Amino acid sequence: MKYFLISILFITSFAFSQKKMATDSITKLNEVLLYQKVKIRHLNGIVPSSIITIQSFKNSSPSELSAHLNKISGVYVLSGALNTNRITIRGVGSRTPYGTDKVKLYYNDILVTNGSGFSTIEAYDLENLNAIEVIKGPKGTAFGANLGGAIVLRPNENLDPVTAFQNNVTVGSYGLFKNNLSFNHKTDKLSLDLRYGHLNVEGFRENNQYKRNGILLNTAYVINAKSKLSLLVNHIDYTAHIASSIDLDAFNDDPSQAAFTWKSTKGYEANTYKLTGFSLSHKFSEQLSNTTSVFYTHLDHYEPRPFNILDEITDGYGFRTQFKGDFYLNKKVANYTFGAEVYKDDYNWSTFENLYEENNDAGSLQGTALSLNKEKRSQFSAFGTFTYPFTNGFSAQLGVAINKTSYTYQDLFNSGSENKSGKRSFDAIVLPNLQLNYNFLKNQLLYANVSRGYSNPSLEETLTPEGVINPNIAQETGINYELGSQLQFLSTKLKLNTSIYQMNIKNMLVAQRIGDDQYIGKNAGSTKHQGFELDINYNYLISPKLKLMPTISYSYSNHKFVEFIDNDANYSGNPLTGVPKHRINTNMHFQWLSGLSLNTAYTYVSSIPLTDANTISSASYNLLNITIGYHKQLSKSLSFETSVGIQNVTNTNYAQSILINASSFGGRAPRYYYPGTPLNYYGSLQLRYRL
Template sequence: MRRTFVSCYLLLSTLIALGQTPATQDSVTVLKEVLLLEELREKQTTGIVPSQIIGEKIFDNFSPIDAVSAINQIPGVYVLSGALNTNRITIRGIGARTLFGTDKLRMYYNEIPVTNGSGFSTLEAYDLENLSQVEVVKGPKATAFGTNLGGAILLSTKEALGNSSTFSNNTTIGSYGLFKNNLSVRHADKGLSVALNYDYLDTDGYRENNSFQRDGLLLNTNYRIDSKNKIGLLINYIDYTAQIPSSLGITAFNEDPTQAAFTWAASKGFEANKYTLVGIHYEHNFSPRLKNISSVFYTYLDHYEARPFGILDEFTNGFGFRSRFMGTALLGGMETEYSFGAELYKDEYNWEEYANLYADNNGEGSLQGDLFADNKEFRTQLNTFGSFTADLSEKLRLQLGLNVNNTQFDFRDLYNTGDSNQSADRKFRTIALPSVTLNYHFTNYQSVYANVSRGFSNPTVEETLTPAGVINPDIAQETGTNYEVGSQLFLLKNKLHLLLTLYQMDVRNLLVAERIGDDQFVGRNAGRTKHQGLEVAINYRWDLTSMMRITPFVNYTYNRHSFVDFVNGDDDFSGNPLTGVPKHRINSGLQIAFKDRLFWNTTHQYVSSIPLTDSNSLSSDPFHVFNTKWRYEQKLSSVFSLGVSLGINNLFNVRYAQSVLINTQAFGGAEPRYYYPGNNRNFYTGIRLRYTL
């Protein structure tokens, strides 16, 4: 029944698109502005390696605090969100077994790596309103941006363009006491470009113990010294405090999804974060055929988290450099492109754990008790990379890439002394990870590609430690090989855009989290998985009149992910579908634009059931969620413009799990807690004022 629904949905959408009136050649440009596209043309970031980009016009279709829904438009990418501060990004099933946070991919902010030394990336540290675009490379084929199994996510900030000065303020209010304000000042004049943003966000949240408050400051400035030299400074500062309602058991989820987990409510659990990123980059053009972009950067995270089972007090100092050369050359009369460079990231992770005496605090919540752990870890990761791109014929291009990774951890136990001290280090073997991409263009608007690439994932801090707190010498990196073919077609005078991707990724030394206590886990290598999938994106532009445009789209993801070899004690899960991954996902939508002033956008998300246990004995319920938004933009004068918007999320008030945990166990007679409830029907409205000189 489910397969029939998916097939009929895609067929109907395609037939509707094919039946519409053709249009002009400039439709390709307009489609790029309105809808999600995967582009197989050259990019500054990845050469001919395919990636997908969403930009400001996609972001405008959602609430300014809803980066999750915007990114979920990308086939093959699924963000599970338990709260604004509890997100987990999975790409083609990679990362689905990570219980908290995002790992197994590499994230960059204006080409500065912001993934920490243990492989975790934090989406909530970046305000959606400050981004110009998000580019996603799925699988380990980015080469210059790491070869993690999940891929790479490249965040780019807005910049001032041309010779102008712009002042913009966007205020949003909504359900759950939502108040958000983003103030932006951008200026460009001759060689100087400055963008300064201040963001404030405050919301009580849908659930008990669910408030979130954030202040953010972003400075991005560039100065062109002369025709060959350019220098820039990036500063991003985030200060947020978020309460943690945690996950619920099925009974609590069905009876009252607004409640927090009992122990998290009793302890009034929360986290407080102060995050700073400072980066300086320098660009030098040696000649019209060769340039270099280099950056040095520093990151600091001060994190305090009051959990029922212990209070975590930690800080991380990170620093590094990145240098990349890009050039072109004639080789045997053939025009070629090349790129090579290196990226070094080092950080020092310090963490202490204290007893939480909330049970003895007269209902006042968490109370810090005695210290029971004090640790430090030095983490180093070095990536060297290079790629070579050449035209094998007028229509066929080849790109070869190679990334060489070296990772090491140095763990220091500062709490235990003598024979009980657990200090140790771990150096993973140097690993070479190649990538080969072929791209054939039938015309400028029809192309096919094929890619084979190798990738890896490092274990996290928790996964490298045994239950006794010592580094596990047997834990190994996950490795995998990705095979991928795809095509993109612009049809019906470029009004219809069709994207199709097929892939298979074979992963060895699968890292799994084994629960040893209430919200406490350790990792181990447990076998092999096979990730097979189909990704389809269909976009169409239909101009009803010269003033009215309708733009439907359907993005479909089919996941056939399974354990190839997975034995856990006496249980053999080989052949079972991979835990934590839905088999089907559909993201569809319809945008109606009138005079390019009034926009009405409605989106739909369907997620099929998700296996919650390795035995596949329990699954989440499938769900459909609809969001809609109206937006009106009007120039009031030559320098002033006004924008107003109104949005409704979860239009039909569906009860659903927006995020799930896998393989949870019950402790103290309580139910296992698998579910993070999604928000009920909620509203928001915004007003944006802009002044441009």
């Protein structure tokens, strides 16, 4: 924590010692400095959300999405590997064993969260994105009102006429090779962005190789002054070998080793993912517009594991429409939105014996079938908001969302009394949302929010230990209370954003492990999520040729079980498992007029409780990354940009992800830890040719 205090003193003294500031072209959108044109969207009504942009992406390796999301206060990504990420927002989702749920993920206006609530953000290439917007908590009425919130990925979109080719290649430690080739074309009528991406990493751990290829087409055509048609196609193939988690002794002695059984099976996952979406935007009048999207997703997943082999196919279909309008009420302009979202998917999965022990050390070998299943999942959401400015400085927004979820499970393997088919339909849930916004001075904002959110149980959580539908499992629900501010000082050069919140969640879903790959769910109590978030951005012109842009984000998370009794154990009052109490991210960014830049990034993460009893915790850690970049316009048409980076400068042995409540099988120690990458290097070169 001493590093945090030093950073605060440095930033504060530097800021308030300056009395006269020069103007520049850098703009601030909520919490992040922007360096190029980005289309501003108001996705979250009148309460601010958090946005990170393409310039922030350049300050770290383009192969690791988690490093960029972790710059946002309140958001913590635990990354066990490039294919294993768990996103938690204000503690929500921390108890999920693997992957990300309780957070909705969108690619533009297209929902890419599957029917059971899981999202795979790691499937998307960071270099294909222009920005990432995060709505923390259930206050995003139009984006599902999930307890964790929503994340919206924005693909690159040119706002000015251009025809250009661009290639960016990155090489680095542990066999890192990444290449992104793109063609961009923009006219008054047509916008086209076509990209091919390749990523290959050997990894520092055993059985840790990762390979991905992807093609992205993002195009739009202006039909007339009122209508625009858009097409998005994203195809990804990736194979990721799985090193899995290790126990404490292995973590301390040799973190590069893989878990023994995963190494023996040469375990991996192979995925083919397709997304196709059409969107039509139409402006009926100056007061009313609509955007409607239809989309299809397909995932083919094959995963040999020590305990069995999983083969699954998911086909998803969706529709989303949103109207926006305004009208005069008492001589003031009132705004409204309303719309609906429908998502259905067919999930087919089967498991097979893994005969790796009989395969002469060659790894996994598929045996006889163990199960054959199908699940149809359906979600319907309707939403609407009404915003009214009572005065020039004070406005309020009232929103409401309605969700209806149902599952139909078919056991295609067993018959008669052994068959476990069943249905589960949840009652429609109403999710109100009230937002208040007060601008008491120019560039000084106070806001408040009260909102209700929910989370659906995952597939495993809907089943009993016998594998049949559990009719008693309920959705998690919670109420979020939040106060915040966005303050600007020194001619808007210093920006200070704060928020304090409390979220009370009941019917807490607990995924209890009862076997190697067997989890059951139950509603086991309630939690209280209290926290404070601070973001500081300062933009200081040291000289006409040098600019300093320091940033700090700090998260304080006081999250506890209010009531949690698991069998005979009472964990009420204990800190919530899987959440660090303190988290700090600081960046010192120097930008020279010559095109040279230097960025140092420091991260502190406090200890994390690993068990509900709080008997074991991970160690706190500090990380330091350094990036040096240079940009040069060689001619009117040709430019290049290069950067080199050193990550984990101090070669810290730390847990980049953890597995909470890890079980012990066969007398072996529990495997809680996913080690982070030690000291490593990377270098990038980007060439851009504009016709």
